[in-house]
Amino acid sequence: MEVLTRDRELTILVDSESQRSIEQTVNGVKDIRANIALNVDGRVVDLPKDVSTIMMSVLESLGKGSRVVISTTPKELRTTAAAEMLGISRPTLLKLVRAGELPSHNIGAHHRFFLADVLEYRAKQQRAKRERFLAVRDSLAELDS
Numbered sequence: 001m002e003v004l005t006r007d008r009e010l011t012i013l014v015d016s017e018s019q020r021s022i023e024q025t026v027n028g029v030k031d032i033r034a035n036i037a038l039n040v041d042g043r044v045v046d047l048p049k050d051v052s053t054i055m056m057s058v059l060e061s062l063g064k065g066s067r068v069v070i071s072t073t074p075k076e077l078r079t080t081a082a083a084e085m086l087g088i089s090r091p092t093l094l095k096l097v098r099a100g101e102l103p104s105h106n107i108g109a110h111h112r113f114f115l116a117d118v119l120e121y122r123a124k125q126q127r128a129k130r131e132r133f134l135a136v137r138d139s140l141a142e143l144d145s
Contacts, residue, residue: 018062076114077114
């Protein structure tokens with residue numbers, strides 16, 4: 001197994017032996033929602049449910065041979081990072097700001113975005129995209145009837 005760190009990113013790569021071991025562990029648990037406890041110097045520490053779920057998801061992915069990348073994101077984003085997170089260009093991001101669709105604040109002459117606002121906007125866009133897809137699907141189903 002190899003663990004690589006760079007800036008705010010941790011990449012975990014596993015060899016075939018580690019993958020088999022992880023896969024056996026995950027298969028032994030059977031339920032991704034399992035609670036995980038750690039044994040730290042003879043003291044048992046129960047992880048909270050959501051932390052256990054994250055850990056089991058990571059183990060499940062590693063057991064399938066996937067590469068797992070864990071990264072941290074600052075609470076405040078620059079325009080380039082916000083645009084990348086939304087999958088749009090910087091000019092399009094700034095159009096959203098001018099239209100009042102995405103809140104931002106200025107530090108000097110530069111726009112900054114709170115991570116929570118960017119994630120909320122992305123979730124809203126994904127919901128709207130799904131609703132449009134379902135509407136098209138329903139329209140096609142009516143045509144087939």
